[in-house]
Amino acid sequence: MRLFELCAADRDIRFSPFVWRVLLALAHKGLAVERVPCRFLEKEPFAPSGSKTVPVLEDDGTWVADSWRIACYLEDRYPEAPSLFGGDRGRALCRFVTHWADRVVLSGLFPMIAADVCDCLEEPDRSYFRESREKRLGQDLYALRETREERLGPFRAALAPLRAQVSEQPFVSGQDPAYADYAIAGGFIWCRGASALEVLEPDDPVHAWRERMLDLFDGLARKAKRAH
Amino acid sequence: MRLFELCAADRDIRFSPFVWRVLLALAHKGLAVERVPCRFLEKEPFAPSGSKTVPVLEDDGTWVADSWRIACYLEDRYPEAPSLFGGDRGRALCRFVTHWADRVVLSGLFPMIAADVCDCLEEPDRSYFRESREKRLGQDLYALRETREERLGPFRAALAPLRAQVSEQPFVSGQDPAYADYAIAGGFIWCRGASALEVLEPDDPVHAWRERMLDLFDGLARKAKRAH
Numbered sequence: 001m002r003l004f005e006l007c008a009a010d011r012d013i014r015f016s017p018f019v020w021r022v023l024l025a026l027a028h029k030g031l032a033v034e035r036v037p038c039r040f041l042e043k044e045p046f047a048p049s050g051s052k053t054v055p056v057l058e059d060d061g062t063w064v065a066d067s068w069r070i071a072c073y074l075e076d077r078y079p080e081a082p083s084l085f086g087g088d089r090g091r092a093l094c095r096f097v098t099h100w101a102d103r104v105v106l107s108g109l110f111p112m113i114a115a116d117v118c119d120c121l122e123e124p125d126r127s128y129f130r131e132s133r134e135k136r137l138g139q140d141l142y143a144l145r146e147t148r149e150e151r152l153g154p155f156r157a158a159l160a161p162l163r164a165q166v167s168e169q170p171f172v173s174g175q176d177p178a179y180a181d182y183a184i185a186g187g188f189i190w191c192r193g194a195s196a197l198e199v200l201e202p203d204d205p206v207h208a209w210r211e212r213m214l215d216l217f218d219g220l221a222r223k224a225k226r227a228h
Numbered sequence: 229m230r231l232f233e234l235c236a237a238d239r240d241i242r243f244s245p246f247v248w249r250v251l252l253a254l255a256h257k258g259l260a261v262e263r264v265p266c267r268f269l270e271k272e273p274f275a276p277s278g279s280k281t282v283p284v285l286e287d288d289g290t291w292v293a294d295s296w297r298i299a300c301y302l303e304d305r306y307p308e309a310p311s312l313f314g315g316d317r318g319r320a321l322c323r324f325v326t327h328w329a330d331r332v333v334l335s336g337l338f339p340m341i342a343a344d345v346c347d348c349l350e351e352p353d354r355s356y357f358r359e360s361r362e363k364r365l366g367q368d369l370y371a372l373r374e375t376r377e378e379r380l381g382p383f384r385a386a387l388a389p390l391r392a393q394v395s396e397q398p399f400v401s402g403q404d405p406a407y408a409d410y411a412i413a414g415g416f417i418w419c420r421g422a423s424a425l426e427v428l429e430p431d432d433p434v435h436a437w438r439e440r441m442l443d444l445f446d447g448l449a450r451k452a453k454r455a456h
Contacts (some may be wrong), residue, residue: 086321089314092402093321097282100328161327174320 007037008120015193017186024182084179089145105187115145116195133187166209233264237347243421245414252410255445312407322406333415343373344423424456
């Protein structure tokens with residue numbers, strides 16, 4: 001089994017939030033994987049998948065792209081391993097959590113850390129990333145970085161549902177973690193890997209949850225190489 | 229089984245979003261219930277519960293307050309009836325959805341419709357409601373109503389995770405509805421019952437989902453008496 005990952009100029013820095021979802025899902029399932037670093041513009045290695053973006057998983061000749069599709073593939077292909085979703089209802093509700101993670105956590109973090117991500121890259125990735133992301137955001141990444149402190153308050157406020165959840169139970173998924181946790185954690189691991197910005201206050205229950213996520217699987221995410 | 233509900237000056241108008249969660253959960257379980265209307269300041273009927281707010285359920289001498297606790301009670305007490313959660317993992321994830329519904333849907337709707345709710349009440353409920361809610365919001369309810377059109381855009385934008393979810397599958401809970409749907413729908417039924425404000429655009433997938441929710445259980449929510 002091989003997982004094609006996004007890497008920085010330093011190939012040991014792997015920061016894609018979507019890849020982190022899959023790495024944690026693979027660890028949850030107890031599946032060993034060969035991790036293949038690819039820069040933004042290196043798409044040849046996973047071309048057979050038909051996807052232009054990672055994560056891409058290759059499992060004994062089967063190619064699967066997109067973090068959600070990979071999670072569903074792993075759940076269906078390895079049903080005897082610990083469940084990521086807890087059944088059909090859990091899978092459907094987990095999808096809602098991934099939508100929330102995409103639209104609140106990742107979208108909230110991106111303007112704050114995009115310039116830091118750019119700084120981790122080298123040409124031609126750097127130009128590609130800057131141009132495509134500035135077009136998407138409609139703003140200069142480095143100008144955005146200058147104003148990021150103002151975004152912290154609204155970002156933290158938008159985490160209210162997560163804060164309420166992890167104040168009541170240790171993980172989003174209940175007493176133990178599962179894919180809903182990994183879907184959200186991917187964003188925080190991405191931020192931690194690419195940026196020195198601390199987006200959570202130390203007394204925030206979300207901070208304590210993130211610490212628990214970093215500790216999982218013998219510190220898989222905590223041990224990841226950071227740019228800062 | 230009796231459910232203590234919040235009612236307006238017209239006792240047939242029942243608009244509490246939390247009560248609607250329970251009404252839909254009871255219908256899902258196929259349980260018949262006697263609905264007992266209580267005004268804001270009528271707390272005697274459910275005093276044995278120890279709760280100062282509805283919904284309160286009384287089931288053969290057992291008193292349960294709080295919509296989430298009632299849902300859990302129904303799930304555990306009537307396990308042979310259709311499941312509200314789909315197992316422990318589904319229950320945990322459903323809790324996240326209720327937190328999102330509270331903090332995004334209800335909190336987003338409230339400043340827009342609070343004056344309309346107030347208009348449905350009569351003394352002494354009206355004074356109690358206005359004073360307590362203006363203290364909570366820090367603003368005059370009727371002044372808030374004047375600016376509500378400005379709030380529609382941000383409110384609709386904040387529904388992005390729900391929009392993505394119901395664009396992919398008919399219900400938040402998957403192919404059929406369950407408690408996660410009811411938790412969110414309660415807010416929209418509250419809004420529809422108390423206010424003439426249309427908060428969703430007709431081509432919004434959330435609008436289509438809300439129509440499906442109004443149709444459930446032989447139009448239980450659609451048939452509810454409205455103030456407007």
